[in-house]
Amino acid sequence: MNIDYDKTNGLVPAIIQDAITNKVLMLGYMNEASYKKTIDTKLVTFYSRTKQRLWTKGEESGHVLQLVDMKLDCDNDALLIKVNPKGPTCHKGSDTCWDEENEIDYGFISKLESIINKRRSEASQEASYVASLFSEGINKIAQKVGEEAVEVVIEAKDTNDELFLNESADLLFHYLILLQAKGYRLKDIEEVLKSRH
Helix, strand or coil, X not given: CCCCCHHHCCCEEEEEEECCCXXXXXXXXXXXXXXXXXXXXXXXXXXXXXXXXXXXXXXXXCCCEEEEEEEECCXXXXXXXXXXXXXXXXXXXXXXXXXXXXXXXXXXXXXXXXXXXXXHCCCCHHHCXXXXXXXXXXXXXXXXXXXXXXXXXXXXXXXXXXXHHHHHHHHHHHHHHHXXXXXXXXXXXXXXXXXXX
């Protein structure tokens, strides 16, 4: 890599990102020596501005950052480093230096999983379609998934893309409900898929 250390007085910012969850974990600074040590050891090493020396993340706590990939930005003066963290990243004990949990986020799908969980626990079954499904039990929820799956198959053989997409959305929605009824989330299915990969 042709890192331009001169532009930034010998130190370049290094953004640390989880290679699996894509969460930003922390920001550190690297000089040429810390970059080389990171490459050699496969453990992320920074130049500590407070300690005035090279500092391998986790050298005291054991919460190291195992190097997966490293990219240089378009101006050659900032690094994006993907890692597998071993333990919490922040020195205060949280997963990230922004006090966030380092979990996979599927965007709106994760939000929908949270809504389903919230509606499941609502007291008034009449106020929520989701709550009413949970109150009817696993057989009813499984039946709905089956019905929606058949409708997706039917629409897949037709030419109306809007109907196909709507039925696909219905299937995914009901499948997320079924997963929670069985005590699981989409991340559990992802783990099975990863184990098969």
